[in-house]
Structure formats: structure tokens, C-alpha cells
Amino acid sequence: MAEEFEIRNKVAESGLINFDLTDLVPRGARKGIDLKDFLFMEMILKEKDFREKVAAMDAEEYRDTYVYIYNSADAIVPLWAYFLITAKLSPVTRKIVFGNREDLEVILMHNAIQKYDFSEMRGKRVLVKGCSDKEIPENAYIELVEQLQPVVKSLMFGEACSNVPILKN
Structure with missing residues (x-):
């Protein structure tokens, strides 16, 4: 049956x-850049030192990645600092934003x-x-x-x- x-x-x-x-x-890697690592004593932005550190960055480390730039230090950072890092990395990255990983x-x-x-x-x-x-x-x-x-x-x-x-x- x-x-x-x-x-x-x-x-x-x-x-x-x-x-x-x-x-x-x-799809793709996400990488964060903390501006405190570019500051003198993690507190003060000295233009000459900052420019040297940005120039020394290996942009290839960020190739085809999504990058978020943040500042974990209690320091005032002028807007041009973000311009410099973005100008250095934007030719090789997929996207750069200001903020944390969630913002990205x-x-x-x-x-x-x-x-x-x-x-x-x-x-x-x-x-x-x-x-x-x-x-x-x-x-x-x-x-x-x-x-x-x-x-x-x-x-x-x-x-x-x-x-x-x-x-x-």
C-alpha cells in the first residue's frame, strides 16, 4: 500500500x-590607522615629524584594503593631518574614512x-x-x-x- x-x-x-x-x-581587508602613533609623546602633533612619519609609511601595506583613520589620543589634530594620510594612501586603497571600524x-x-x-x-x-x-x-x-x-x-x-x-x- x-x-x-x-x-x-x-x-x-x-x-x-x-x-x-x-x-x-x-570583501577585503580592513585596516585601522591610529593617529596617536604619529604624535610626539602620543600627545602633540609636530608638523615636521608628522610629515616624516607619513612619508615613511609603506603604502603597499594598504593596497586594496578598506582603511579607517582614528585618534585614540586625547590630542587635537588639525584637519590637514587627515589630508596628508589620505593623499598618501588613496591611490592604493579601496576606501578611506575617518572613524572607527564600525563607521567604516x-x-x-x-x-x-x-x-x-x-x-x-x-x-x-x-x-x-x-x-x-x-x-x-x-x-x-x-x-x-x-x-x-x-x-x-x-x-x-x-x-x-x-x-x-x-x-x-
Whole structure:
């Protein structure tokens, strides 16, 4: 008494598009530069010494990396100091920002979302994956909703078996 039955993937049949923000995370090394290492006694910027240290930097160490420049010292650093480091490294890096690692990730995700072509999702039901092995800045989810809201038929967050409806157009 063997009954014939067909195994069906109801999620695939539903026309639901699964979107994983981690697919947009730019690949490549991230490197930080702490300006305190360029300061006299980690407190004072002496222009001549600073320029010499920047000139001595090996730019190749930063080739094809994403760089964030920060200052962990309690010192006032003039804006031109950031100009010098950026001018030295920008020909070889992928991106340079002022701030910490989290600031860099927010900017990278912003750029990735702005460049992404969401036209394939026009009029579709979209599920944004909720769990990830990579850390995604919260702001990326906000920007993603801004981009998807005028395009999609419906937007959900979570997993196919357990999702939260966000909007319907």
C-alpha cells in the first residue's frame, strides 16, 4: 500500500525572493590607522615629524584594503593631518574614512546599497534574511527598507518559516 507523494518546495513555488544583506558586504581587508602613533609623546602633533612619519609609511601595506583613520589620543589634530594620510594612501586603497571600524562598515554598506540594482525585485515578494554569520550595521537595514519600499509588492524580515511582515504595496 505504497502511496505516491511528491516532495514540493513551497517556498520556491511562492515566488518569494530571499535577500541576504551579507551578499553586499564588500570583501577585503580592513585596516585601522591610529593617529596617536604619529604624535610626539602620543600627545602633540609636530608638523615636521608628522610629515616624516607619513612619508615613511609603506603604502603597499594598504593596497586594496578598506582603511579607517582614528585618534585614540586625547590630542587635537588639525584637519590637514587627515589630508596628508589620505593623499598618501588613496591611490592604493579601496576606501578611506575617518572613524572607527564600525563607521567604516556603515559607510561601506551605505555605498553597496546605493549601488545595488533592485529592479529585479519590482513587484515581488521579498524576504530579507534575519540571521547572519556576519555583523551587519543596523543602518544598512534602514537604508534597505528605504530602497525596497517603493519597489516591492511586499517586504518581510526573518526566515521563510518564521517572518515578520513589514509592508505591503
